[in-house]
Amino acid sequence: MTEKNIVVTSGRPMNPGGGGGGGMGMGSWLSGYTYAHISGPDPAQRQAFASVHRYESNARKRIVAAxxxxxxxxxxxxxxEVARLKSELLAPTKNPVDSFARIKSILQNLYNQAIARRDVEKKLSLAYNGAEPTTRDVPYHPAYSTSYARGEGGYGAMVQLWMKSHEAHYQALIMDQMARLLSEQVALVAAAQTEAIKKANTFTLPVLTDQAEMGVAAGSIAITAGSKLTLDAALQAGIQALKGIGSVVLDRVTGAGIGLLVYSPQLGNGDLYPLTMLTVPAKSIAPSLPANLLAVASSGGSVDVSYRVYGEQHKYSVVATKTSGGVSAKVPVRALTFNASLNAYTFTTADTPSRTLVFPIATPGNSSTSTPAKPVDVPVYTGLTLTPLEIKAEELPAVDQLDIRDCIYCFPASxxxxxxxxxxxESLDxxxxxxxxxxxxxxxxxxxGVADTRKNIETLSKFRDAVNEHLADADTSPHGTYQRETDSTVFFNKRTNNVVIIGSDGKFVSGWKLDPATPQFKNYIEKGILQ
Known part of the structure; x- marks a missing residue:
């Protein structure tokens, strides 16, 4: 019996592209293999081996083409996909900061999936013989000679194993490229989110040195038509009301409302209720300021005042201070600087996120200095109006829960x-x-994830941020309603089993972790009704 010898001359596979061998973009997959004849009288076996060789060659081409x-x-x-997400989530009725957070979370989740898939495919690509299959092909397996001894069936099985690793190698490359592209998009969305945060925290107001003014990032706030009081008059009336209240009452952190904020129904969604800002001449709140106020501002110091203003989402109140306990009498003093590119006096706070004040001015046409000729008008925000209040003193939240972000700002002496x-x-409002x-x-x-049982500005802020993270999470989706809140929407996270309830007005209602072992969980998942 004549021994069957199979002579294989292997041309090493090259990467897709053209011209030469080696790296990415080099060579052609047409290099393939050339096989010598199988000696012996068995044409059927030779034909079977040839069939396996054709399969291998065609599979190589198919994988590379794909x-x-x-x-x-x-x-x-x-x-x-990014464009679809932006179209769906960046609606005019939604807060862009929250929308970008949601988009970023979804893209980050896709990135994580791509990385996980890449790692799985990489492991599979090395399963054949521990090496990259494009550099160590079928004959490099330790059992290669044994597979030939078993005939074309054994060799065919060996080819099948190698092709799995070969295809996995290119799947890993695809996943790696997808992860890179997604990472770039995550960075772009993060930058857009940062810009949206900056825009939402930049307040441009006119320089009004003789009256109070309110505004939001989009512009100044108009006084409600027909109001009998001015904001300045309401402020002074509030101070007088607090002066007439006994010290025992003031110990309970009492405030006198000076302005009611009314939001336009056109806003629709609570997400769009913006931070607001009140400015008044410093002498209105503190008539006896020190003569060296500019020096105090330059050194980042503070002064003591008898009254401060506390702002909530729907109301501003004037509050009496105390030298010990209660609301602190100390108010920071900071210096505004002239920004030539904006032609405005500006200041950026050290808060997180930082807030920027912009007071645009008009300079003389023939002047090379920053000395203003007069203030200039700024846009009026129509989504909100202010109604000065008839004075009524009322108790405010505990001192450690008040978030008074106030300051006295000094313009340059010139x-x-x-x-x-x-x-x-209030940042929480x-x-x-x-x-x-x-x-x-x-x-x-x-x-x-907020374990601290104490309630104060820091812990309440962490709670708020955690709820926002839940809503932005790619694993969170709207599912059903809360039985106790008409027309509410429940946002469920399948990974954490946490729910957050948002009311029909877009406002936060509540949120907690569901226990999968309870009837509450089963009823909610199956029927979409949270009890």
């Missing part, structure tokens, strides 16, 4: 402009949240 096509279409696939007192509304509701539902904060 890979090259994927490389061409992948960028468009990713950008189309400007000739007097200092102003400015205060931002914006968008979908109110400090009151966060306080009420803080008992569920532990479900969202």
């Amino acid at each position: 890979y090259e096509k994927s490389l061409q279409t992948l960028p468009k696939t990713v950008t189309d 400007s000739g402009l007097p200092p102003i007192y400015a205060v931002f509304s 914006s968008g979908k949240f109110t400090r009151k509701q966060l306080d009420k539902k803080y008992k569920h904060a532990n479900s969202f």
